[in-house]
Amino acid sequence: MKLFNFLFFVMLGFFLTAQDVTLDYYLPSNVTYDTNIPKPADVIGHEVGEWHVTHDKLMFYMQQLAAASNRVIIENRGETFEGRPILLLTITTPKNHQNIENIRQDHIALSERNDGLDTSKMPIVVYQGFSIHGNEPSGSNAALAYAYYLAAAQGPEIDAMLENMVILLDPSFNPDGLQRFAYWANVNRSKNLNADNNEREYHEVWPGGRTNHYWFDMNRDWLPVQLPESRARIETFHKWLPNILTDHHEMGTNSTFFFQPGEPSRVNPLTPKINQELTKEIGTYHAKALDKIGSLYYSEENYDDYYYGKGSTFPDVNGSIGILFEQGSSRGHIQESENGILTFPFTIRNQFTTALSTIEAAKNMRSKILDYQQKFYSDMRGEASGSKIKGIIFGDSKDAAKTWHLAEILNRHKIKFHELASDATIDGKKFKKGFSYIVPMNQKNPRLINTMFEKRTTFKDSLFYDVSAWTFPLSFNVDYANLTSLSNAGPEITDFKPIMGKVDRQSSYAYLFEWHEYYTPKALNKILGKGLRAKTAKSPFSLGDKQYDYGTIMIPVQNQVLKPKELFEFLNKVAEDSKIKIDGVSTGLTEGIDLGSNDFDPIKNQKVAILVGDGIRSYDAGEIWHLFDTRYDMKITKIDTRYFNTVNLDQYTDIIIPSGWRETVLDKKGVEKIKLWVKNGGTVIGYRNMANWFNKHELLSVEMMEDTLVAKNIPFDKKRNFTGAQVTGGAIFEAKLDRSHPINFGYKNDKLALFRNTNIYLKPEENSYDNPIQYTADPLLSGYISEENKELIKNSVPFKAKRMGKGRVILFTDNTNFRAFWYGTNKLLMNAIFFGQIM
Numbered sequence: 001m002k003l004f005n006f007l008f009f010v011m012l013g014f015f016l017t018a019q020d021v022t023l024d025y026y027l028p029s030n031v032t033y034d035t036n037i038p039k040p041a042d043v044i045g046h047e048v049g050e051w052h053v054t055h056d057k058l059m060f061y062m063q064q065l066a067a068a069s070n071r072v073i074i075e076n077r078g079e080t081f082e083g084r085p086i087l088l089l090t091i092t093t094p095k096n097h098q099n100i101e102n103i104r105q106d107h108i109a110l111s112e113r114n115d116g117l118d119t120s121k122m123p124i125v126v127y128q129g130f131s132i133h134g135n136e137p138s139g140s141n142a143a144l145a146y147a148y149y150l151a152a153a154q155g156p157e158i159d160a161m162l163e164n165m166v167i168l169l170d171p172s173f174n175p176d177g178l179q180r181f182a183y184w185a186n187v188n189r190s191k192n193l194n195a196d197n198n199e200r201e202y203h204e205v206w207p208g209g210r211t212n213h214y215w216f217d218m219n220r221d222w223l224p225v226q227l228p229e230s231r232a233r234i235e236t237f238h239k240w241l242p243n244i245l246t247d248h249h250e251m252g253t254n255s256t257f258f259f260q261p262g263e264p265s266r267v268n269p270l271t272p273k274i275n276q277e278l279t280k281e282i283g284t285y286h287a288k289a290l291d292k293i294g295s296l297y298y299s300e301e302n303y304d305d306y307y308y309g310k311g312s313t314f315p316d317v318n319g320s321i322g323i324l325f326e327q328g329s330s331r332g333h334i335q336e337s338e339n340g341i342l343t344f345p346f347t348i349r350n351q352f353t354t355a356l357s358t359i360e361a362a363k364n365m366r367s368k369i370l371d372y373q374q375k376f377y378s379d380m381r382g383e384a385s386g387s388k389i390k391g392i393i394f395g396d397s398k399d400a401a402k403t404w405h406l407a408e409i410l411n412r413h414k415i416k417f418h419e420l421a422s423d424a425t426i427d428g429k430k431f432k433k434g435f436s437y438i439v440p441m442n443q444k445n446p447r448l449i450n451t452m453f454e455k456r457t458t459f460k461d462s463l464f465y466d467v468s469a470w471t472f473p474l475s476f477n478v479d480y481a482n483l484t485s486l487s488n489a490g491p492e493i494t495d496f497k498p499i500m501g502k503v504d505r506q507s508s509y510a511y512l513f514e515w516h517e518y519y520t521p522k523a524l525n526k527i528l529g530k531g532l533r534a535k536t537a538k539s540p541f542s543l544g545d546k547q548y549d550y551g552t553i554m555i556p557v558q559n560q561v562l563k564p565k566e567l568f569e570f571l572n573k574v575a576e577d578s579k580i581k582i583d584g585v586s587t588g589l590t591e592g593i594d595l596g597s598n599d600f601d602p603i604k605n606q607k608v609a610i611l612v613g614d615g616i617r618s619y620d621a622g623e624i625w626h627l628f629d630t631r632y633d634m635k636i637t638k639i640d641t642r643y644f645n646t647v648n649l650d651q652y653t654d655i656i657i658p659s660g661w662r663e664t665v666l667d668k669k670g671v672e673k674i675k676l677w678v679k680n681g682g683t684v685i686g687y688r689n690m691a692n693w694f695n696k697h698e699l700l701s702v703e704m705m706e707d708t709l710v711a712k713n714i715p716f717d718k719k720r721n722f723t724g725a726q727v728t729g730g731a732i733f734e735a736k737l738d739r740s741h742p743i744n745f746g747y748k749n750d751k752l753a754l755f756r757n758t759n760i761y762l763k764p765e766e767n768s769y770d771n772p773i774q775y776t777a778d779p780l781l782s783g784y785i786s787e788e789n790k791e792l793i794k795n796s797v798p799f800k801a802k803r804m805g806k807g808r809v810i811l812f813t814d815n816t817n818f819r820a821f822w823y824g825t826n827k828l829l830m831n832a833i834f835f836g837q838i839m
Contacts, residue, residue: 020047021047021049021050021345022047023039023041023047023048023145025049025345025349026142026145026345026348026349026352027145027148027149028149028153028356031153031155032153032154032155033148033153033154034069034151034154037065037069037152038061038068040061040144040145040148042064043060043061044058044060044061045057048141048142048145048348049141049343049345051182051186051189052137052141052181052182052186052333052344053137053140053144053182054178054179055084055140055172055175055176055179055182056084056179058140058143058144058172058178059085059087061144062087062089062147062171065089065147065151066089069151070094071091071092071093071094071097071150071151071162072089072147072151073090073091074088074090075087075088077233077236078231079228080175080176080212080213081176081212081228082175082176082213084175085175086175086229086233087170087171088168088169088236089167089168089169089170090168090169091150091151091162091166091168091169092163092166092167093163095163096123096162100166103122103123104166104240107123107166107240107241108241110122110241110370110373110374110377111241111373111374111376111445112377114374114375114377114378117374119367119371119374122370123163123164123165123166124164124165124166124243124362124366124369124370125168125241125243125244126165126166126167126242126244126246127168127236127237127240127242127244127245128146128169128170128245128246128248128355128358129173129233129245129246129247129248129311130142130143130170130171130173130248130351131143131172131174131177131178131248132174132218132219132247132249132311133174133209133210133211133217133219133249134174134176134177134180134211135177135181135204135208135209135210135329136249136327136329137178137181137182137185138248138250138327138330138344138348138350138351139248139249139250140171140178141344141348141351142349142351142352142355143169144171145348145352146169149352149356161359164363164366165359165362165363165366166240168236168240168242170233170236173218173229173247173311174211174218176212177209177210179209181204181209181210182209184201184205184209185201185331185332188200189332193333194334195334196336197335199332199335201331201332201333202253202331202335206612206613206614206616206618207612207618208618211618212227212229214227214622214623214630215618215619215621215623216619216623216626217619218230219247219310219311220307220310220466221309221819221820222234222309222310222313222314223308223314223451223452223470224409224821225412225413226819226820226821231412234413235412238413238414241319241320241373242315242320243321243370244282244315244320244321244322244358244361244362245312245314245320245321245322245323246312246322246323246325246354246355247310247311247322247323247324247325248327248351249325249326250326250327250329251326251329252328252329253328253330253331253342254328254337254338254339255326255328256295256297256298256339257290257295257296257297257298257325257328257350257354258299258301258302258303258325258326259283259287259299259324260283260303260305260322260323260324261276261279261280261283261300261305262300262301262303262305262324263300263301263302263304264276264300265460266305266461266464266465267304267305268305268306268307268313268316268317268451269460270308270317270447270450270451271305271316271317272376272379275316275321275372276305278365278368278369279321280299282358282365285357285358285360285361285364286354286358286361287299289353289354289356289357289360290353290354290357293350293353295349303324304461304463304464306464306465306466306468307464307465307466307467307468307470309467309470310322310324310466311324312324317445317447317448318445319372319373319376319377319380321369321372323358325351325354327347327350327351328347329342330342330343330344330347332344380444380446380447383446383447384442384443385442388484389441389482390440390442390483390484390485391439391441391482391483391486391489392441392449392480392481392482392483393424393436393437393438394439394453394473394478394479394480395420395432395435395437395479395480396435396436396476396477396479396516397431397432397479397748398435398516398517399435399478399516399517399518400434400435400579401517401519401579401580402476402477402517402824403435403436403437403476403478405518405823406472406478406823407437407493408496409452409472410439410452411496413448414444415449416439416443417437417438417439417492418437418438418439418486418490418491418493419433419438419489419491419493420432420433420436420437420488421433421489421490422488424436426483427481429479429480429481430479431479433490437493438483438486438488438489438490440486440489452470452471452472453471453472453473454782455469455781456782457781457784459784462721462784462786463725463727464729464730464784466729466730467729467730467731467757467783468730468731468783468784469730469732469782469784470730471781471782472821474732474782475732475818475824476821476823477747477752477753477825478824498579499579500576500579501575501576501578501579501580501581501582502572502575502576502582503568503572503581503582503583504582504583504584505584506564506568507557507564507568507586508564508586509557509584509585509586509587509588510554510555510556510557510584510585510588511582511583511584512543512548512552512553512554512583512585513552513553513580513581513582513583514548514549514552514553515536515549515550515551515552515553515745515827516549516746516747516748517578517579517581518579518823518826518827519578519579519632520746521632521634521833521834522577522631522633523574523575523577523578523580523582524553524834525633526577526633527555527574528603528605530561530562530570531561531605532555532560532561532562532567533555533556533559533602534553534555534602534603535556535600535602535603536552536553536600536601536603536742536834536835536838537550537551537553537554537593537599537600538550538593538599538600538601538740538838540552540592541592541593541594542592543585543591546583548590549746549748550739550740550746551745551746551831551835553603554595555567555571556595601835601838603834604837606653606654606833606834607635607637607651607652607653607654608634608635608637608653608654608655608656608833609636609637609639609654609655609656610624610636610637610638610639610655610656610657610658611639611641611644611655611657611665611666612625612638612658613640613641613642615641615660615662615664616641616657616658616659616661617658617659617660620658620659620688620815621638621658623815623817623818623819623820624656624658624817624829625638627817631826636656637652639655641665641666641670645673649674649677650677650680653682654682654685654832654833654836655682655685656684656685656686656687656829657685657686657687657690657693658687658688658690659687659689659815660689660690663692663693663696665690665693674699675698675804678804678805678807678809679807680805681805681806681807681837682807683808683809683810683832683836683837684699684807684808684809685811685812685829685833686699686810686811686812687813687815687816688758688760688812688813688814688815689758689760690811691704691762694809694811699809700804700811701802702762702800702811703762703763704760704761704762705761705792705796706792707788707792709726709788725786726759726786726788726789727759728756728757728758728784728785728786728789729757730756730757730783731756731757731780731782731783731784732753732755732782732783733753733754733779733780733793734751734752734754734778734779734780735752735753735754735774735775735779736751736752736773736774736775737750737751737752737772737773738768738769738772738773741769741839742835742839743772743773743799743801743828743835743839744772744773745831747827751776752773752824752825753781754773754775754798754814754816754825755815755818755822756798756813756814756815757815757818758813758814759789759792760813761796761813762796762797762798763797764795764796764797765797771797772799773797773798773799774795774796774797775794775795775796775798776794776795777794778794779793780793798812798814799813801836801839808837808839812832816828817829
């Protein structure tokens with residue numbers, strides 16, 4: 001009977017799509033609606049599901065809805081990179097709206113105390129978000145019908161529900177991506193809808209609409225909070241601490257519908273067991289609602305609850321319940337699938353239905369879920385007070401900016417931290433006042449702190465949907481240690497201000513700045529772009545009472561395009577913008593190499609290009625584009641693989657080739673073009689599987705270590721688990737550094753944590769000086785790696801640099817720019833850019 005119903009509704013969806021889609025297809029039939037509330041078609045000009053809604057139309061409808069309904073308040077929480085508003089609708093009764101701040105404060109009080117709070121009379125808070133991947137549009141399109149229902153539905157049942165509920169509705173988690181995909185689907189839509197899988201409508205051009213402006217997967221940014229869309233929703237999350245947060249996605253066309261819980265063995269151990277029990281109970285409401293409309297579904301498979309940077313998992317470490325929905329995608333308006341003809345309206349209807357089943361569950365489980373949140377935070381207070389570890393200290397005595405940015409993430413998550421009262425040495429690590437912070441564990445949510453700072457190398461399961469490690473002090477390459485006492489904690493930082501930079505004094509001789517600070521590449525780029533001469537020190541030296549390390553930048557005063565006073569004023573502005581300290585010096589006589597030494601190498605102004613387009617992984621390319629454009633204010637030219645062969649490369653000093661997703665990144669002509677350009681003096685920088693490409697096309701000879709693993713006594717139905725266990729999906733490994741090598745300029749320690757999500761293992765060179773970065777004999781710091789790959793990675797190298805004619809070929813097997821929060825290795829790429837020719 002269920003199968004018959006399913007096929008009936010699929011064919012009904014086809015009929016409605018091909019003929020006249022109406023709002024009634026989605027809405028419950030036993031409800032009356034306020035005629036004063038505009039329907040979506042009244043504002044956007046088409047029925048829900050007839051066309052893909054663009055973000056501007058979605059925004060206009062939500063604004064009109066809020067103007068017409070006293071249940072809806074709309075706010076703009078910021079802008080995307082492309083200037084689109086990041087909207088939030090708060091939906092409840094008019095009476096609740098009049099008292100909304102008191103309701104919010106009472107709700108937050110649940111997490112702060114447990115005396116005298118009667119949850120039986122408190123509204124439950126539900127945060128519902130849609131389409132964080134722009135080319136998974138059924139969610140945002142469902143938000144049109146869902147918002148209308150919440151605003152217009154009449155009767156005592158919805159009145160009672162809204163009386164006891166505050167709904168935070170985020171109609172588009174990813175405005176830029178949604179707009180990009182809607183354009184694609186609509187411009188390729190035929191009047192006579194075509195379900196053929198080969199139709200162009202279902203095959204987006206690179207990079208597709210999944211990501212935001214800089215090609216980031218924003219569903220991985222809930223914990224790092226590096227993107228404007230993430231910052232808005234995290235601000236909302238901590239402002240309200242919602243009890244339930246839903247995240248509406250899509251998956252492959254041949255799939256049906258998934259709702260959490262996911263794989264039972266793949267739950268982060270910091271998530272309370274009862275969280276999963278409540279998630280499963282909520283799931284019964286989804287099952288009942290989907291049964292009613294004949295939709296197939298599954299649960300407790302495929303997806304996990306491990307990485308707290310995802311929208312459906314982040315709530316679980318914050319006393320909330322995160323729920324992932326995955327709908328089989330039509331990827332356009334109508335498409336053939338293994339389950340019959342899949343229509344866009346049908347996908348929208350499933351999302352709409354589970355949005356309703358979520359609030360149905362919230363209504364019926366209200367007291368139970370509120371009590372769970374209250375107990376979660378009560379337990380957290382007990383954990384914090386009983387812990388032997390009283391706090392965590394972190395910092396970098398040479399890099400205030402990088403340390404500040406880690407503290408910035410804590411601040412966004414409402415985690416309290418303190419100044420360091422005085423310089424300290426702990427476990428052999430030096431922590432400097434003003435460059436370090438202390439995080440007390442005795443605060444609201446120590447588990448959130450733990451997940452950010454812990455290292456974990458043992459797991460119940462060997463399969464991960466996403467990364468298995470994200471330890472923030474390692475990703476930032478800062479020193480850190482556990483504290484058993486907070487005696488050296490200074491005042492709590494309540495006014496978190498940006499750090500400042502300056503030139504200490506005007507000089508008539510030279511200016512110096514060490515290469516350690518995070519924003520030194522930004523400063524050097526501005527200096528070189530002004531036409532000024534600058535050099536880098538290949539050896540340490542000291543001047544007065546200050547030690548200057550490898551990579552120190554020297555700007556002489558004489559023979560510059562600016563007069564001494566103009567130079568001082570310009571450098572002072574550079575220092576302020578780049579948050580660094582520049583020293584004016586009066587002599588070139590030092591202890592070590594003098595400022596006129598040949599061990600100071602001149603640095604050229606760099607003009608950098610990056611290969612993008614078909615064959616290139618857009619995530620990797622976007623991370624590099626974002627790094628240059630938003631962090632270092634450096635121009636980078638994106639050259640598409642489609643027209644690469646027509647480009648004159650002579651103007652570029654560096655070309656970056658991110659990881660590729662296929663063997664043929666460039667054709668034979670393109671390969672020869674790259675080789676000739678390198679031989680004439682260019683530097684090509686490749687990432688990850690470019691190791692194979694460089695090797696194949698004789699740009700760089702590399703010898704790889706490979707396993708000879710053979711499956712024994714593994715049945716066919718366990719094949720996926722066997723092969724999946726060999727995947728290094730994202731873990732952190734320790735490498736030792738030769739600090740004298742230019743690739744490592746700016747690193748004060750001789751060890752570095754690297755993020756790795758490949759199984760490319762390179763054999764070291766015979767000469768030790770050709771292995772400036774090399775994994776240690778026991779490199780795993782945090783995360784999962786199979787025993788076989790653990791053997792291969794020992795003493796292997798993640799970096800190669802070779803001369804080719806007058807130029808250089810540089811290779812990184814690891815992603816040094818992962819998801820915009822791997823601050824600790826960003827400088828490796830900058831070193832390859834600025835110092836590549838002296839490697």
